[in-house]
Amino acid sequence: MGGPHTSPKLRAMMDDYAHGRVHEPVRFNESTGRWEVLRYVDGLRVISDSDVFSNDLSEFIPDHEELRNFRKGNFQAMDEPRHRELRGLVTQGFTPKFVQSLVPRVERVAAELLDATVERGQKQVDIVAELAAPLPVIVIAEVMGLPVEDRKLFREWADALLVDNGVDALFSEEGVAAMAPSIRAMNEYLLSHVDSYRRSNKEGMIRDLLCAELNGRTLDDFEILGFLALLLTAGHLTTSTVLTNTLLCLDENPGLLEQLRADPALLAPTIEEVMRVRSPLVWIDRRARVDVELGGKQIPQGSLVSASLVSTMRDEAEFVDPDVFDMHRKQARHLAFGKGIHFCLGAPLARQEVRIALTAMLERFEDFQVAEGEEIVFHDPKDFNGTKKLPMDLVRR
Numbered sequence: 001m002g003g004p005h006t007s008p009k010l011r012a013m014m015d016d017y018a019h020g021r022v023h024e025p026v027r028f029n030e031s032t033g034r035w036e037v038l039r040y041v042d043g044l045r046v047i048s049d050s051d052v053f054s055n056d057l058s059e060f061i062p063d064h065e066e067l068r069n070f071r072k073g074n075f076q077a078m079d080e081p082r083h084r085e086l087r088g089l090v091t092q093g094f095t096p097k098f099v100q101s102l103v104p105r106v107e108r109v110a111a112e113l114l115d116a117t118v119e120r121g122q123k124q125v126d127i128v129a130e131l132a133a134p135l136p137v138i139v140i141a142e143v144m145g146l147p148v149e150d151r152k153l154f155r156e157w158a159d160a161l162l163v164d165n166g167v168d169a170l171f172s173e174e175g176v177a178a179m180a181p182s183i184r185a186m187n188e189y190l191l192s193h194v195d196s197y198r199r200s201n202k203e204g205m206i207r208d209l210l211c212a213e214l215n216g217r218t219l220d221d222f223e224i225l226g227f228l229a230l231l232l233t234a235g236h237l238t239t240s241t242v243l244t245n246t247l248l249c250l251d252e253n254p255g256l257l258e259q260l261r262a263d264p265a266l267l268a269p270t271i272e273e274v275m276r277v278r279s280p281l282v283w284i285d286r287r288a289r290v291d292v293e294l295g296g297k298q299i300p301q302g303s304l305v306s307a308s309l310v311s312t313m314r315d316e317a318e319f320v321d322p323d324v325f326d327m328h329r330k331q332a333r334h335l336a337f338g339k340g341i342h343f344c345l346g347a348p349l350a351r352q353e354v355r356i357a358l359t360a361m362l363e364r365f366e367d368f369q370v371a372e373g374e375e376i377v378f379h380d381p382k383d384f385n386g387t388k389k390l391p392m393d394l395v396r397r
Helices: 008-023 040-048 065-071 082-093 096-101 103-119 127-132 134-144 148-161 173-198 205-211 221-252 256-262 264-277 347-364
Strands: 026-029 034-037 124-126 283-288 292-294 297-299 304-308 365-370 387-389 391-396
Touching: 026 297, 034 040, 040 283, 040 292, 040 304, 065 173, 065 221, 082 221, 096 103, 096 347, 103 127, 103 134, 103 347, 124 127, 127 134, 127 221, 127 347, 127 387, 134 148, 134 205, 134 221, 134 347, 148 173, 148 221, 173 205, 173 221, 205 221, 221 256, 221 264, 221 347, 221 365, 221 387, 256 264, 256 347, 264 347, 347 365
Parallel strands: 034 304
Antiparallel strands: 026 034, 124 391, 283 304, 292 297, 365 391
């Protein structure tokens, strides 16, 4: 199961989940202490039913002051009414109109990055290093009003939070200890910039967050820090991975590139199908608020419940020929950006950035494909579904 550019470890996981969907669609994993949810219908409920499944996972996470501060503004990890209150405040600086206004900036950055490879005469590049990683981090740094020249530091921090030693890194003392130095450095860096904006007249997202007010409530510094950290790490890493996963899917499906050239309107549904087939997130975790029956199993209150996106979006009961890449599927059903009140705030920006980057590649290159004989370096699929290194051959127009 999985295309030719699927890591052996992920392919083994997918085969296991396919068997599990038939024989044990909800199961308890003794080694991780989590309930694994493998079917779409059950996964959808876990992700969207906030009355039964909580986003607050703090009781599973080792208590660490720096991590506590880092997570304070992460409204995705909160329940109502706190979630609604904080999301309402931060969205005042992250509106759809604002995201649309970023299009010229994204187009400029994508053009500069790709033109640099053309000028150097490179015929083979690591597309992660040359485009997929720098594009979203440059854009988000500009949006946040942070120095773009610090982008390598931002990437290092994001990578450090992906402790490639298993799915439970955040839930273990060992994993949190490994992340702690990067979290501490990021906290200090972001708080210094929040303070700088407070003491100056500079305009930008941080200024907007400092001024945001809802029913007399404003954000404190650690809440601003948490939201900025969420954007800086999860936001750009997800976008980078969607782009490289799209390139892997294009390479695995001959003729798709020509279809996109002939009809650029197909880019949008293609990206949605990529999100279904190769979601960057492997799991979406929740905590059971009450005793609940799911998939024929009784899950006790307080349990860690994890919907497997690698499994739910290949569920034969939901998708016809789920292992076939089909850009013409009904697109509203994938779960990669979540569902309901916790739908990803950054989804519109991620979609824009990937669409613009692919358009720029189509304009500059007659062909591009994964380089034969070169190693693709994958993240540990228990943590993240994407590549750290993706060598590609580029044929200029």
